[in-house]
Amino acid sequence: MKLLAINGSPRGRRGNTEVILQAFLEGARDAGAETETVYLKDKTILHCTGCFTCWTKTPGVCIHQDDMPALLEKVREARILVFATPLYVFTVSGLMKDFMDRLIPLAFPYIIHRDHHFIHPMRHPEAWPKRMVLISNCGFPEGHHFSGLEETFLRFADSPDMEWAGSILCAGGELLRSPLQDRLTWYLDAARRAGGEVVEEGRIQPETKAVLDRPLLADPAVYARMANAYWRSLGVDPLPKEVVDTSPETQDRLLLPPRSLETVRDVVAGMAVAFRSDLAGDLRAVVQFEVEGEDPGRYYLLIADGQCAAYEGVHPGPTLTIRTPADVWLAIVQGELDGAQALMEGRYAVEGDLSLLMQFNRLFSAA
Ligand SMILES: Cc1cc2nc3c(=O)[nH]c(=O)nc-3n(C[C@H](O)[C@H](O)[C@H](O)COP(=O)(O)O)c2cc1C
Structure with missing residues (x-):
């Protein structure tokens, strides 16, 4: 034919x-x-x-x-x-x-x-x-x-x-x-x-x-930010001040794929890369990380339409919040600490949908 x-x-x-x-x-x-x-x-x-x-x-x-x-x-x-x-x-x-x-x-x-x-x-x-x-x-x-x-x-x-x-x-x-x-x-x-x-x-x-028909990126605001960063990097003349951008999430920064896994920031960015789109089904969720200790930070994963994106910032409606010292989360990711046991021992805390936490191994199984 x-x-x-x-x-x-x-x-x-x-x-x-x-x-x-x-x-x-x-x-x-x-x-x-x-x-x-x-x-x-x-x-x-x-x-x-x-x-x-x-x-x-x-x-x-x-x-x-x-x-x-x-x-x-x-x-x-x-x-x-x-x-x-x-x-x-x-x-x-x-x-x-x-x-x-x-x-x-x-x-x-x-x-x-x-x-x-x-x-x-x-x-x-x-x-x-x-x-x-x-x-x-x-x-x-x-x-x-x-x-x-x-x-x-x-x-x-x-x-x-x-x-x-x-x-x-x-x-x-x-x-x-x-x-x-x-x-x-x-x-x-x-x-x-x-x-x-x-x-x-x-x-x-x-x-x-x-x-x-699924969007390539779950969040169009992220796409807009990436596109704008690209145009700026080419030295395109800036927008006049009176041009207002009403995009809802312009304050939060998309985390791009990390080169190493040395910080929780890298780990969260890496989770977005390791996300198993094929297993996501119609899951819509936000996982907020509140990292304390020596290298504090606020990051979140936005899961929607079979996609997962990582941001720096605080999401207004997280499904699950993980409050953790940086070294505890890194030790869990590196397999030095058992996640479930560390939670029971109060070394980190969670709030919201615990069942989502239980799915981490499966959803981020390339991590
Ligand atoms: C003259 C011109 C008009 C365009 N009009 C639109 C448009 O109406 N809507 C849109 O989303 N993108 C528009 N674009 C962007 C293109 O669709 C986009 O760059 C696309 O990825 C180009 O595909 P290609 O690489 O196969 O040429 C326009 C680009 C050009 C150069």
Whole structure:
């Protein structure tokens, strides 16, 4: 089964869209598809002029002599079409829009009624229907930014000549090539699964879609902070004072993966890395650490949507609070002290949901 993927990112192979697309294609190939990716940035595709010559004087043939006629041949031959585009101003990139506009020579100008509405029937009836997949990612951390884009493709696919096979819409996609990418294998595994499902079952299955709809980071405010830190590191001019940021957690700092486990701060940051997303289910919890002694500090773990992030700060509603001298917690983590016994001996204290503490070994089992 031939699958044609169109990558509409101006970044091409170096983009975030590509990361998801290639995982998807791997899954499709494993399921037996023959895949080809076209990078629109490497092609010359002129704007449609709206002259309709391809519908009148030269049926099926555009006035432009560029790379599009060869791509129309590839479209005709493919059984599955994957439109992969970054979100640009709530819709497809300009490259992808030109490509989509230039597909109209494949249709007849006539308007006919099929199923529940009017459509243009396609030329080359043997080439249709096709399975259609949309893959996108965007810079904002919230999924609602894709609503217009998805609607465009749902309309596009709402024809007897198309079979909607589903979408992968990844908010916060800049993480896909960030230092946190190693923690996102679960997402790319799901994208790989989706590729296989489109080939074998005709569409992305609901369980896989549910995983793909999970945010890459549980907390959009953290994503915003990381993005802003990045822009600042590039020396981008600062925001004017009158611009107000109402993000709820701008005071708390995300702890990035630690290099060693010498302090409780490192240990808490390491717990977020060691978190077993696969065992988390729908657990939502906050574990607050109040560290006393020589190296005091306040840290918390935020667990939601199968993700765990570590912060420096005090959370207003922890599920479980652990008050501990630094050396006691470090000794427990290093296996020098038995956690349950140390608790009974009062060497550290807990408040809140004790059953969560009982799950630590399982939930942070790579620690
Ligand atoms: C011109 C332009 C418009 C963009 N518009 C949006 C947008 O509307 N919403 C959004 O969340 N991100 C937007 N972005 C960010 C991109 O979607 C984001 O950088 C994405 O990761 C790029 O994917 P790529 O690396 O595959 O090109 C825009 C970026 C550019 C350059």
